[in-house]
Amino acid sequence: MNCSSPSKKLDYALAVLKERGHRLTSPRRAILELMAEESRPLAAEDIRKQVERQNPCDLATVYRNMDACLDAGIVQKCMLENGKILFELVGEHDHHHHIICRKCERTERINLCLADEMEEIATSLGFTEVDHVMELYGVCGDCR
Ligand SMILES: [Zn+2]
Ligand SMILES: [Zn+2]
Structure with missing residues (x-):
């Protein structure tokens, strides 16, 4: 979809x-x-x-x-x-994450989220309305 x-x-x-x-x-x-x-x-x-x-x-x-x-x-x-x-x-x-170039700030989507298990743990600790922010940082091909 x-x-x-x-x-x-x-x-x-x-x-x-x-x-x-x-x-x-x-x-x-x-x-x-x-x-x-x-x-x-x-x-x-x-x-x-x-x-x-x-x-x-x-x-x-x-x-x-x-x-x-x-x-x-x-x-x-x-x-x-x-x-x-x-x-x-x-x-x-449309929840997703990014890889961000630390030199030119170019961002690319990462259409994968591996946080479900972490949120389950948070929920088991009694937390509600659990959410997360996670980004990856690196140097892009143009800036290398
Ligand atoms: Zn770059
Ligand atoms: Zn996520």
Whole structure:
């Protein structure tokens, strides 16, 4: 099942936000369209710069929208080795991880998650709402 085409991801994101009672403001739509189109993790500052070409948009707006999207489960965070956070729009059942180049910040998807057993252990320890963030870091072919 391919849930990662830009239009499907956008439709899914809009449907989830609507269901949760969020209004679709024009900056919000522009942010989601950009993220669906780019289909890779983006820094808040890059989102602002691109959206601002057509819509008034400041960093606070981007962060506010990312909070709502993270809450709704339609955006996944991706963390660089230096702690910088990137945001990526994800489709339904689209959970994945990344290998990130520590020199040029290029990111590639790893469509595999091996965290189930770890989450089971966490659950057996009495934790609920268990989630995880895991990225791999390396040096890409272009930077070697
Ligand atoms: Zn690189
Ligand atoms: Zn995972």
